[in-house]
Amino acid sequence: MNGVSFSLSLIGQAEVSSQLGGVAIVVLVIYLVMLLTLGVVAWRRGRTTEEDYYLAGRSQGFIVTVMTIMATFFSSAAILGVPGNVYKEGVAFMLFALNLPCAGACIYLFGARIRRIGQKRGYVTQGDMIADYYGDSAGLRMLVAVVGFLYVLPYVIMQIKAGGHLAQGLFPGAAEAFEQGAMALSLVTIIYVLIGGMRSVAWTDVLQGFLLIAGMLIAAVATIVTLGGFGGFFEKVREIDPQGLALPGPSGVYSPWKMLTICVFASIGSLVQPAQWMRLYAAKSDRVLKRSALVFSIVLPACFLFGIMLVALAGRALYPPEMIDGVLTAHPHVGEFDQIVVVMVKEQLPQMLGLFGVVLVAILLVAVLAASMSTADSNLHALSAVVTRDVYDRFVRPSASENERAWVGRFTIIGATLLALWMVRAGHENADFAPLKMIVNLMFAAIGFSCQLLPVTLDMLFIRRGTRAGIMAGMIAGIAVVFLFTPFPDLLFGRDGATPVADSVAPLRSLFDIGFTGFVVNAAVFALVSAFTRRLDPERTKKLALDMDVSSPE
């Protein structure tokens, strides 16, 4: 590009940015007003019982159930983090989309049993079911609550971080756009979760789910059209370097074994996390879960493979990442890997469609916001249930009134958001702080923790051979293993202090998914300890199995 055209391009971009800023504010205000209206309507429709606040009266139909499960699954990781990693690693990471049918099938295979027993016995959190199955104990409830917290915190951090990235993309010249965007996302999310509970979260998830499905597909259509149709698109893709067109990708990270373990364990781990578990309880019937499983298995992978991943692939061809001092770095025009979708839609659509393109960009960027908010709200809502029912109600003040518990839940939501906001700010101020740098790293860390609920889930639903001591020992071992693979050692011991830990787990980290590694240790310890500790009462296990409406083991 010569100097004159480069200057014209910069002037054009400045005009687009200024137009986009105004249009984006209008679209954003309309979206936020709709969200808050839905929140208020849901609050007015609801009753004041705890079950209604946390599970919407167990009456959610097909559309609300499938959209809330998908929107909770589709976080900022889906619309920023995963494309960011496709941009970084090329086609190797596109295989990640094959995890979704696994999760989809489990919506029915796990969900139907969880829903039946949840409705029969009045469970609200997963801790309720686990404690009822293995016998209530402070340790077990606390352990399940800790796993929930370890999942929710990184997930909320990444949503807030995405709000900051989005504000940066929308208002590039604004001072402290990142901080203000992160705070705005946190504030609006807190407000509608606090007022409306599950019904509000689920209803807003419907709006957000439709927005982000449309956003993922429209972004791909726009990118393909801009590059001259499918022919032009794949012609451009031919320019990608050979490493970007094969496994294990340019960083050498994604070997087939790692992708396989990610596809199995990241997907199922995401489904047994606290917020999704509560959505399974809240479904009205088996039919609702069965239809949700089918739609999830087809629509979500399509949104990835035929949608947002293609945008990132074109981004890799247009703005190839660079190797600087042995470190793969995003193209200077893109800035950070996670920004690729924002950069692509912001630059391509207005050039192609003029003002309509600007409006479309604003809607697409709001879809990014929707993805972040729909996951943050679900996780904060679930965390408040876990803290209130599994911790406060059991161990702090068992005699607390429903009103008091509601306030504890609200303070939990506010406290967790502030903690996540502080961590996002700390990570943003220290540009070298790698653990919080890429959204997808946070996603795998969070899912790694929730995978530690998988052995207990499989045992309760299908195997029914475990003991309370076994499940507790397994979970502790699994959490400890996952902990070593996450950014937490860096946070606790500093980078130098954590180096020996990082070095020792590096070979396993390069071979397998974090959650899978923890799962293997967890399941082995669980089986071993269960073999040498007192079995559960068979009569009791049989009754529980009947409440899931399945045959008890012989």
Add this chain to the structure above:
Amino acid sequence: MSQRSLSRLLFAIFLVALIMGPGPGIYLINPDPENAEARRFVLGVPIVYAWAVFWLGVQAACVAVAYRRLWRELPKLNSGKSDQ
């Protein structure tokens, strides 16, 4: 075909799709980045991408068949029927 046989068959096909798609089966088509002659595209599309789309289709078909033929809907709780 009995429900149990169909269930086993679908599970086996789904497992094969996982092993072949994102798993080690991809070595069958994965182009060597060092080899300039390696086949990186099929019908103009990156071969790894085409591979992913194919196996995704197999997975989705398994779920669709299970939805139509295997997954039951209990009319009410504790009807006493087996879920297997």
